[in-house]
Amino acid sequence: MKIVIMAGGKGTRIAQVNATVPKPMIPIEGKPILEYQIETLKNQGYTDIILIVGHMGNVIQEYFGDGAEFGVQISYIIEEQPLGTAGALYFLKDEIKDDFLLLNGDIIFDVNIQKFLEYHCKQGTVATILTHPNSHPYDSGIIIADEKKRVINWLHKEDERLWYKNRVNAGLHMLSPRIFDLFTEVKKCDLDRDILKPLIKDRELSVYDSPEYIKDMGTPDRYYAVIEDIKSGKVSAKNLKNKQKAIFLDRDGTINKYVGFLTDINEFELLDGVADAIQMINESGYLAIVVTNQPVIARGEVSVGELQEIHNKMETLLGQSGAYIDDIFYCPHHPHKGYEGERPEYKIECECRKPKPGMLFAAAEKYNIDLRESWMIGDGENDIEAGRNAGCKVCSVGNVEIENVPRYDSLLECIKTVLEKR
Incomplete structure (x- = not known):
């Protein structure tokens, strides 16, 4: 499979870090961002790489050459004039005949590419974009998909929004060669707005949701955060080929105030300190996964759509404080x-x-989780028993005393203690 990397950006916002080289060449620990990308791809067997270069593209060409020194084969598309984030794809119409990966040249990532490709082929759409939660959804484009993972809406930063699922475009795209039908002439165009978003009306845009590590270098703060993540080993550890660790969280009484059967979205309110606690989970490398019984579906008190909106409110409120949930599993059933x-x-x-x-077993299968190294945290005996039945370590929050189970007054206190035990 060919890999196409868009490496022509100027990097205006991050220029204060280093304005002497193009953005993909800004060094991290003495190595350009682009070299990290090429190493990650090569390590997974992807060595046929096309670089689209423009601004200071000669610096990239002189550093990488034909790629032989780096164990890959590199060819170049040179933008003589700026063509936006997609215009240069026109020049690949006759070269690429199979599905290919297109990625932004300003991100550090470590993603299981084969798993992404297999998912894309199964979806059969013109394009599949990798989405993930991030710590700043309020200033990111939000991708909204249906139950079949087809995109139904794409909210840009300037679009009005209320409650939303925290899922944003991560900058990795699996594309069918059918995408080239959209390029009829050489002209400047935007990948998101002009190419991908119009696919929505024909249900030809899918999402592949992943908690793996992907972070862009758009601002100095994110750049310095990535440096720390590389040093700590967090970047490579999050690849789903590796066993993951998770902290499973109950919802009612653990994340939000307990009001009995929650059926009114206006009654959903985060408990004090919860956003800080979940942000600590995010930074630790553990997955933050909600597992919640929701018999209100079986009881006919809330529809699946209404429950999703309640969860959207939870994700929005957490995102406003820089925290995110990697996934939510809920049980809609009730036996009586x-x-x-x-x-x-x-x-x-x-x-x-x-x-x-x-629910814990389903999450473990989806994300390759080592349950023995994971935790279940909740405010009731059912939560603790579920955790034990899955083989997890357990602790409780709130007022309920459970025999032989550590109890903490708040989720924040609990998470601080759990992470100290790593």
Whole structure:
């Protein structure tokens, strides 16, 4: 598979770090960002690389040459005049005949590319973009997808939004050669707005959601954060080929104030310190995964869409404080039948309702999680039993005393202690 890297940006916002080289050549620990990208790709067997260069492109060409010194084969597309983030793809119409990976040249990442490619081929769409949660969704474009992972809306930074799922475009795109049908002439165009977003109306844009490490160098703060993540080994550790560790969190009474069966979105309110606690999980390298029983679906009190909106509010509020959830698993079932307004299809004995460990097992399969090195934290006995049944370490928060289980008054206190035990 060919890899196309857009390496022509000027990097206006990050110029104060280093304005003497093009953005993809800004060094981290003595090595350009672009070299980290090429090493990551080569280590996974992807060595056929095309670099699209423009601003100070000669610096990139002189450093990498034909790629032989770096164990890869590099060719170049040179923008004689700026063509935006996608215009230069026109010159690849006759060269690329198969699916290919297109990525931004200003990101540090370590992603299981083969898994991404297989997912894209299974979706069968013109394009699949890798999405992930980030710590600043309020100033990022938000990608909204349906249950089949087809994009139904793309909110740009300037678009009005209320509650939203924290999923943003990470800058890695799997593209079918059918994408070239959209390029009929050489002209400046924007990849997101002019090429990808128009695919939505024909359901030809999919999302691949991943918690793996991807961070752009758009600002000095993010640049320095990446340096620390590389030093700590966090970047490579987050690749899903490696065993992951997770902190599983109950929702009601652990993340938000307990109000009984929560059916009104206006009653959802984060507990004090929760955003700080989850931000600590994010920074630690653990996955932050919510596992919650939601029998309000079976009881007919909340629709699946209404529950999603409640979760969107949770993600929005967390994102406003720089925290994010990697995934949410919920059980909609309830075994007891015979109530007015209930939904019979959800009135079943299932394997996902806590204290059964089904949601934790599903997360472990999806994200290659080592459950023995993971934690389950909740405010009730069902949470603790589910964690134990999955083989996790456990602790509780709130007022309920559970025999032989450490209890903390708040999630923040609990997370501080858990992370100290690593």
